[in-house]
Amino acid sequence: MNLVTPEIGLIFWTTVVFLILLFLLNKFAWKPILGAVKGREESIEKALNAAEEAKEEIKKLEAKNDDLLAEARKERDELLSQARETRDNIIGEAKEAGKKESEKIIASAKAAIANERKVAIAQIKEEVATLSVELAEKILKEQLKDNEKQKELVSKYVREINLN
Amino acid sequence: MRLTNTLLLFLFGFLLAAPTLKASEKEADNDAPFNPKPMIMHHISDSHEWHLWDVEGDDGEITAYSIPLPVILYHDGNVDVFLSSAFDHGKKNVTKSGVEFTMYHGKIYFANEISGIDINDKGEVLNDKPIDLSITKNVFMMLVSAVLLFVLFGSAGKSYGKKVSVPRGLTSFLEPLVIFVRDDIARPIIGEGKYERFMPFLLTAFFFIWINNLLGLVPFFPGGANVTGNIAVTLVLATFTFILTNVNGNKHYWRHIFAMPGVPIYVLPIMIIVELVGLIVKPVALMIRLFANITAGHIIILSLISLIFIFETLLISPVSIAFGLFMNVLELLVAALQAYIFTLLSALFIGGAVAEEH
Numbered sequence: 001m002n003l004v005t006p007e008i009g010l011i012f013w014t015t016v017v018f019l020i021l022l023f024l025l026n027k028f029a030w031k032p033i034l035g036a037v038k039g040r041e042e043s044i045e046k047a048l049n050a051a052e053e054a055k056e057e058i059k060k061l062e063a064k065n066d067d068l069l070a071e072a073r074k075e076r077d078e079l080l081s082q083a084r085e086t087r088d089n090i091i092g093e094a095k096e097a098g099k100k101e102s103e104k105i106i107a108s109a110k111a112a113i114a115n116e117r118k119v120a121i122a123q124i125k126e127e128v129a130t131l132s133v134e135l136a137e138k139i140l141k142e143q144l145k146d147n148e149k150q151k152e153l154v155s156k157y158v159r160e161i162n163l164n
Numbered sequence: 165m166r167l168t169n170t171l172l173l174f175l176f177g178f179l180l181a182a183p184t185l186k187a188s189e190k191e192a193d194n195d196a197p198f199n200p201k202p203m204i205m206h207h208i209s210d211s212h213e214w215h216l217w218d219v220e221g222d223d224g225e226i227t228a229y230s231i232p233l234p235v236i237l238y239h240d241g242n243v244d245v246f247l248s249s250a251f252d253h254g255k256k257n258v259t260k261s262g263v264e265f266t267m268y269h270g271k272i273y274f275a276n277e278i279s280g281i282d283i284n285d286k287g288e289v290l291n292d293k294p295i296d297l298s299i300t301k302n303v304f305m306m307l308v309s310a311v312l313l314f315v316l317f318g319s320a321g322k323s324y325g326k327k328v329s330v331p332r333g334l335t336s337f338l339e340p341l342v343i344f345v346r347d348d349i350a351r352p353i354i355g356e357g358k359y360e361r362f363m364p365f366l367l368t369a370f371f372f373i374w375i376n377n378l379l380g381l382v383p384f385f386p387g388g389a390n391v392t393g394n395i396a397v398t399l400v401l402a403t404f405t406f407i408l409t410n411v412n413g414n415k416h417y418w419r420h421i422f423a424m425p426g427v428p429i430y431v432l433p434i435m436i437i438v439e440l441v442g443l444i445v446k447p448v449a450l451m452i453r454l455f456a457n458i459t460a461g462h463i464i465i466l467s468l469i470s471l472i473f474i475f476e477t478l479l480i481s482p483v484s485i486a487f488g489l490f491m492n493v494l495e496l497l498v499a500a501l502q503a504y505i506f507t508l509l510s511a512l513f514i515g516g517a518v519a520e521e522h
Contacts, residue, residue, distance in 0.1 A: 002209060003459070006396035007294045009236075010210060013303040014400040021310045026364040029317030033335075033342050034363060036324035106165060 166176055200470035208390045209460045211301045212248035216385065228253050231385065233304055237272065239263065239294035249299070265294070272296055290332055302397070305389035309375045315462030317371070345370050349507050352516040362514055365408060369401060370507040377458060381492060392502070393458035395451065401449035405510040410443070413517040450506060457502050461495040 144150050177519035206215075221227060232249035243258040251258055254267040257279050266275040273291035276282050282290040287359070299307075320335040331339045345367050350359040376391040391397055419425065421439040423432065468488045472481050 001207070004395050004455075005400050006394075007210060007296065008396075009298055009393060010302055010396035011400055012297055013299070014306065014397045017303075017306050017310050018368070018372060018400060018404070021313060022364060022368045024314055025317055025368050028314070029321040030342070030364050032321035032324050032369050033317070034346065035337060037343060037346075038337065062182075154278065 198470070198473040198476070200467060201468065202475065204463055204466045206270075207466055208386075208393060208459055209270065210389075210394060211252070212267070212272070212298055213253070214301055214304070214385055233301065234299045235272065236297040236299065237265065237294040238297060239274075244294075263294075264292075284328065301389045302391045302394055305379055305386055306391050306397070308386045309372070309379055309391070312379075313371055313375055341371075342367060345507060349504075349511050353508070353511040354402055354518065358515075358518050359511075361412075362408065362511070364435075365404065366507050366511055369404070369510060370503050373401070373506055374500055375456065376497070377503060379497050380458060380462065381499065390412035390459060390462050392454055393462055395455045398451040398455040401454070401506065402447040405450060405513060406443075406447040408510075409446075409517045410511045412514060414519075416519065416521045417517045446509075452505050454502055458499060461491065461498055465491045465495070 144153065171456055174417075190366075212233055212235055214233060216229045216231065219227045232247040235248050235250075237244045239261075241261075244263075246258065246260065246441070250256070251265075251267040251272075254270070257264050257266045257275050257322070264275040265272050266277060266279065266281060268281045268289060268291075269272075271289075271293070273281060273289060273293050276291060284290055316334065317338060320331075322333065322336045323335045346359070346363060349370075350363055350366050350383060353359075354362060355357040373392055378389055379387040382388055421443065422436055424435050424439070427435050448495065465488055468484050468491060471484045472478065
């Protein structure tokens with residue numbers, strides 16, 4: 001039958017056309033297209049991998065940050081508690097020292113006061129003695145103003161001496 | 165809404181059928197029932213001219229208008245090239261290089277002594293034929309499709325720059341198709357690392373078949389030729405698959421043919437015959453599948469149009485148009501499907517030949 005009998009001419013031309021098309025398309029279409037697609041796929045994969053890596057890196061950094069933060073927090077707490085302790089110590093010591101100092105001051109003040117009193121009493125005694133002598137002198141002068149009285153007194157003393 | 169649609173369809177049908185009105189009247193005048201077979205056979209076979217239309221003169225003479233195509237004949241070391249119009253649609257003989265040629269039912273023969281054709285009782289032509297390498301209708305459409313493919317994919321290939329680029333315009337339409345062939349046909353079937361070698365053939369075959377299927381559905385010049393529905397074309401395509409399969413067959417492939425593992429030695433001769441037959445049958449099936457599918461589609465559409473002439477009434481035209489439209493849409497699917505199936509099976513055969521032992 002006509003329909004299923006291949007014609008030599010068409011076989012020839014199909015072969016020629018197909019082979020030329022195969023060559024031309026391979027050179028000008030399939031290679032650039034498949035190459036570009038492959039290149040794009042590779043770059044996308046690379047980008048995805050890089051993103052994944054970056055994610056991982058960020059995760060790592062975050063973990064590190066958390067660690068650092070926790071450490072810092074711990075250190076801070078330590079420092080704070082240390083500072084508190086030091087403060088308490090300093091305050092305690094200062095109180096102690098203040099107390100001692102005040103006691104010392106009070107003691108020395110007491111001693112000074114006692115000395116002052118002694119000195120004052122001694123002065124007062126001296127003053128009193130001087131005043132008494134002056135007083136006695138004034139009284140004696142008053143009493144021995146006239147000769148008669150002096151004579152009387154001498155005689156009295158003489159008599160008294162006699163008596164003794 | 166539905167009523168207006170039906171009315172429109174009727175109107176559309178009448179409009180489209182108008183030029184054929186005269187033809188149907190003429191058939192009625194002649195009082196001979198319309199036989200669609202010669203018309204259909206004419207449409208699906210190859211031809212030396214591109215028939216456009218017929219004009220009936222005042223004297224009742226029918227003049228055919230067609231685009232003549234070059235005839236290339238090779239005989240006894242001579243190459244004769246001339247336009248097919250020299251045959252005047254087979255009414256005249258042509259003498260070139262001292263040899264007289266005659267055209268009978270679209271085929272070129274050496275004329276006999278009385279410038280005619282010898283026919284035996286069975287209706288077979290007894291004349292010898294020169295080797296006919298003419299640019300026929302099918303060859304011409306094939307060339308058109310090849311140019312079309314080259315322009316389409318060449319420009320797509322050119323649109324890629326040196327750096328990684330995003331496909332735009334035409335490329336963004338064509339690239340997914342190329343990737344489809346790669347990722348859905350070649351890569352999974354032939355296997356990673358091996359499929360790259362066969363990509364040029366598979367891609368070219370896929371798009372060559374597809375575009376010729378599609379052009380075959382275009383009812384006017386330069387479409388309408390039944391390229392992929394011609395057994396010679398599918399024969400060549402299947403032969404390429406056959407050659408690629410067997411040239412690339414590895415030792416496992418050949419061992420499966422000549423020394424099927426696990427088969428008793430006395431059964432082997434039978435198995436070898438079976439395997440060798442299978443070797444041939446695979447591409448033959450490939451050839452027949454594409455040829456039959458595309459030719460069948462053309463025949464169905466032509467038959468539906470022929471209904472108008474068979475019933476000799478325009479009232480049937482909406483039915484013809486509706487079914488014809490349906491078939492055309494179906495053929496659009498078949499066009500892609502058959503290209504896919506041919507490529508898929510080619511990949512399958514090649515994949516079987518290069519597969520590692522499992």
